[in-house]
Amino acid sequence: MSTLRGACIIAQSGGPTAVINASTYGAIITAMKRREITRVLGAQNGIRGILDDNLIDLDKEEPYELELLKYTPSSALGSCRYKLKDPAEDDSDYKRILEIFMKYDVRYFFYNGGNDSMDTCNKISKYCLEHGYECRVMGIPKTIDNDLAETDHCPGYGSAAKYIATSIMEVYKDTHVYDIGTITVFEVMGRNAGWLAAASALAALKGCGPDLIYLPEVPFDFDRFYERLDYCYKRNHNCVVVVSEGIRDKDGRYIAEYASTLAQQKDSFGHAQLGGLAAYIADLVKKHTGAKVRGIELSLLQRCAAHCASQTDIDESFHAGRAAVEYAVEGFTDKMVGFQRIYSHDGQYRCDIKLIDLEKVANKEKFLPVDWINVTGDGVNEKFIDYALPLIKGTVNIPTDDGLPRYAKLRRIKATV
Amino acid sequence: MSTLRGACIIAQSGGPTAVINASTYGAIITAMKRREITRVLGAQNGIRGILDDNLIDLDKEEPYELELLKYTPSSALGSCRYKLKDPAEDDSDYKRILEIFMKYDVRYFFYNGGNDSMDTCNKISKYCLEHGYECRVMGIPKTIDNDLAETDHCPGYGSAAKYIATSIMEVYKDTHVYDIGTITVFEVMGRNAGWLAAASALAALKGCGPDLIYLPEVPFDFDRFYERLDYCYKRNHNCVVVVSEGIRDKDGRYIAEYASTLAQQKDSFGHAQLGGLAAYIADLVKKHTGAKVRGIELSLLQRCAAHCASQTDIDESFHAGRAAVEYAVEGFTDKMVGFQRIYSHDGQYRCDIKLIDLEKVANKEKFLPVDWINVTGDGVNEKFIDYALPLIKGTVNIPTDDGLPRYAKLRRIKATV
Numbered sequence: 001m002s003t004l005r006g007a008c009i010i011a012q013s014g015g016p017t018a019v020i021n022a023s024t025y026g027a028i029i030t031a032m033k034r035r036e037i038t039r040v041l042g043a044q045n046g047i048r049g050i051l052d053d054n055l056i057d058l059d060k061e062e063p064y065e066l067e068l069l070k071y072t073p074s075s076a077l078g079s080c081r082y083k084l085k086d087p088a089e090d091d092s093d094y095k096r097i098l099e100i101f102m103k104y105d106v107r108y109f110f111y112n113g114g115n116d117s118m119d120t121c122n123k124i125s126k127y128c129l130e131h132g133y134e135c136r137v138m139g140i141p142k143t144i145d146n147d148l149a150e151t152d153h154c155p156g157y158g159s160a161a162k163y164i165a166t167s168i169m170e171v172y173k174d175t176h177v178y179d180i181g182t183i184t185v186f187e188v189m190g191r192n193a194g195w196l197a198a199a200s201a202l203a204a205l206k207g208c209g210p211d212l213i214y215l216p217e218v219p220f221d222f223d224r225f226y227e228r229l230d231y232c233y234k235r236n237h238n239c240v241v242v243v244s245e246g247i248r249d250k251d252g253r254y255i256a257e258y259a260s261t262l263a264q265q266k267d268s269f270g271h272a273q274l275g276g277l278a279a280y281i282a283d284l285v286k287k288h289t290g291a292k293v294r295g296i297e298l299s300l301l302q303r304c305a306a307h308c309a310s311q312t313d314i315d316e317s318f319h320a321g322r323a324a325v326e327y328a329v330e331g332f333t334d335k336m337v338g339f340q341r342i343y344s345h346d347g348q349y350r351c352d353i354k355l356i357d358l359e360k361v362a363n364k365e366k367f368l369p370v371d372w373i374n375v376t377g378d379g380v381n382e383k384f385i386d387y388a389l390p391l392i393k394g395t396v397n398i399p400t401d402d403g404l405p406r407y408a409k410l411r412r413i414k415a416t417v
Numbered sequence: 418m419s420t421l422r423g424a425c426i427i428a429q430s431g432g433p434t435a436v437i438n439a440s441t442y443g444a445i446i447t448a449m450k451r452r453e454i455t456r457v458l459g460a461q462n463g464i465r466g467i468l469d470d471n472l473i474d475l476d477k478e479e480p481y482e483l484e485l486l487k488y489t490p491s492s493a494l495g496s497c498r499y500k501l502k503d504p505a506e507d508d509s510d511y512k513r514i515l516e517i518f519m520k521y522d523v524r525y526f527f528y529n530g531g532n533d534s535m536d537t538c539n540k541i542s543k544y545c546l547e548h549g550y551e552c553r554v555m556g557i558p559k560t561i562d563n564d565l566a567e568t569d570h571c572p573g574y575g576s577a578a579k580y581i582a583t584s585i586m587e588v589y590k591d592t593h594v595y596d597i598g599t600i601t602v603f604e605v606m607g608r609n610a611g612w613l614a615a616a617s618a619l620a621a622l623k624g625c626g627p628d629l630i631y632l633p634e635v636p637f638d639f640d641r642f643y644e645r646l647d648y649c650y651k652r653n654h655n656c657v658v659v660v661s662e663g664i665r666d667k668d669g670r671y672i673a674e675y676a677s678t679l680a681q682q683k684d685s686f687g688h689a690q691l692g693g694l695a696a697y698i699a700d701l702v703k704k705h706t707g708a709k710v711r712g713i714e715l716s717l718l719q720r721c722a723a724h725c726a727s728q729t730d731i732d733e734s735f736h737a738g739r740a741a742v743e744y745a746v747e748g749f750t751d752k753m754v755g756f757q758r759i760y761s762h763d764g765q766y767r768c769d770i771k772l773i774d775l776e777k778v779a780n781k782e783k784f785l786p787v788d789w790i791n792v793t794g795d796g797v798n799e800k801f802i803d804y805a806l807p808l809i810k811g812t813v814n815i816p817t818d819d820g821l822p823r824y825a826k827l828r829r830i831k832a833t834v
Contacts (some may be wrong), residue, residue: 173491
């Protein structure tokens with residue numbers, strides 16, 4: 001394919017992860033090495049940085065600081081929640097993007113994000129094509145939710161899964177020290193797909209995990225839940241429950257909505273009932289069993305715990321960023337970098353890169369396969385374990401200063417033409 | 418002093434920590450090496466294990482598994498919330514303890530716990546003395562709260578402080594990626610003393626920490642809080658707030674009590690049950706500012722995060738356990754092992770062991786010094802930073818299996834005479 005010379009823009013979008021910067025670093029360092037790419041620009045706050053002409057010269061950053069991106073959680077270039085309009089209705093955003101691309105002679109655009117971002121990539125790519133402006137557009141996936149279609153797994157998932165399993169193992173140990181029973185309810189992320197909740201089963205594999213795991217893929221039934229809970233609690237005088245934030249009843253209503261409706265009401269003391277799903281379920285369980293119950297929401301901690309990242313995830317995330325740039329320079333466009341799992345003849349896990357059409361991933365979701373869920377609908381089987389275990393391997397050794405993480409400090413020098 | 422030969426009992430009590438087992442391991446391995454100690458017994462679930470004659474032979478455990486205790490969070494021997502009665506009123510528990518001591522010829526008792534446990538040690542020691550039974554009793558401190566009197570700091574605090582500072586740094590990064598402002602409210606433990614909340618200032622030292630820290634030592638005033646919050650949020654379009662679970666209004670009422678009627682319930686020590694404060698404050702802040710607000714409770718995670726332990730804390734905890742046994746064999750009794758901070762002439766931190774009379778620590782609390790709190794009463798100054806920074810140093814390399822922690826597996830062989 002033809003050689004295309006020009007600047008590149010790298011941007012990040014959506015909710016951050018522990019390793020999104022590892023992907024971005026992979027793209028930056030590779031772009032810097034390719035002579036076809038004349039300038040490496042970063043857009044601040046995703047697509048907004050392009051619309052606002054708020055770009056930085058990544059070439060001017062200190063190499064050591066850039067390297068620290070591999071261990072720096074969250075989105076170093078900033079993120080945004082801005083959604084581009086449908087160009088058929090209003091193409092002003094696209095006009096502006098094209099204007100900025102032309103201003104800086106941008107011929108490569110790399111967008112590091114989730115499925116909304118892949119949709120954005122797709123639309124920008126099409127718009128450029130329709131307007132005769134050659135620009136190669138590549139999506140670099142990231143999401144702890146692991147719900148992108150077509151790829152074996154997503155950068156960010158392995159680290160979140162490792163953090164969830166590790167934290168639950170620790171709390172399991174903590175809640176099993178007393179001679180009196182306790183029930184612990186964990187709430188983990190995952191609005192529609194149960195990948196993160198399922199990761200808690202890895203803790204169970206090590207003997208320190210949940211007895212019951214509730215996934216968005218299985219309709220949540222309170223009676224059935226109490227029945228299973230009573231059985232576990234009677235047998236072990238202890239029970240650890242994991243619920244996905246996205247569990248729904250048989251009518252498709254989020255259980256978390258029950259909780260937030262309750263939050264509007266006041267108790268007999270005039271206090272609002274507070275808290276999310278974990279607190280809500282914990283409260284119900286307390287009333288049902290009379291046991292000591294604690295609700296723990298892993299909240300943002302699960303998506304930014306770089307100190308407990310999976311080295312496999314960091315390496316793969318870096319490779320995804322690198323591959324995006326290399327394939328684009330070779331001539332590919334309108335693709336998302338994905339992962340293909342390969343097992344060697346001795347059973348060793350290996351992850352290869354594959355390119356996926358943006359159209360196939362934009363605005364799509366991937367759910368936990370039905371045959372990976374156990375027969376009682378409150379856990380996963382060994383198919384999930386086999387899938388997830390290779391993704392959490394490798395302990396990271398993050399650079400530290402005074403015993404605390406040393407994160408990348410970028411100079412963020414504003415780009416000018 | 419005279420040589421005393423006999424068995425020893427090691428027990429753990431109170432809320433577990435990430436490193437309590439490191440202390441217990443220090444005691445076990447040292448006891449095994451001393452010929453004066455003829456048998457190393459563990460009491461299951463603290464003092465209850467003695468009352469129930471539920472002892473295990475620690476000598477029969479695998480050495481490798483015992484060594485893993487250094488990296489295994491929570492109380493490996495089990496804990497209890499049982500409080501011994503006042504012997505003047507009812508000495509049946511003490512009679513029973515003495516009976517068990519005599520049954521196994523126990524001449525050394527090591528109790529690894531917080532200030533309640535030091536009180537238990539003290540009472541048992543006095544009872545033995547009054548009844549002419551020679552038994553050397555030593556307390557080995559542990560508490561993430563860092564509130565034991567007479568010692569520079571407590572085993573367990575450094576690891577909890579490191580986890581709190583690290584987690585807040587990560588979430589700080591996460592909550593600063595968007596172009597729209599957010600307010601984050603963290604709730605950390607610490608019923609009456611602000612040591613854990615203050616640890617969040619270490620994150621601020623690295624540029625990723627809270628703007629406002631509320632300690633139990635400073636009466637909490639809502640008007641003043643809103644004023645400071647508005648100032649921060651207007652300036653930065655972002656604000657990170659840390660509240661100790663133990664913050665109280667000027668009349669001494671816990672703010673957590675406002676949040677939940679559950680706070681009226683008391684545990685078996687007569688302490689009010691706290692929790693739900695982060696959600697409560699977050700809700701108030703949302704109403705006050707209209708901003709996007711998130712409450713995060715670090716919950717049990719902060720006291721059991723062995724994967725993020727401070728190596729300094731592990732080493733010191735181990736030494737505390739070892740010293741307890743060595744001093745007891747030398748003839749000391751009725752003491753708690755404490756830490757003395759020493760700075761060498763080149764400014765290097767060093768921690769020496771000192772012995773403290775149990776009476777001086779039993780049922781006492783140590784608060785954050787007033788002159789370590791900043792003038793606005795919502796943070797700490799460099800005196801705290803200088804104090805805390807050496808305690809969190811050293812990254813731990815926990816043994817893993819499949820990318821997850823490998824914890825000690827004890828055989829727990831029931832002891833018989």
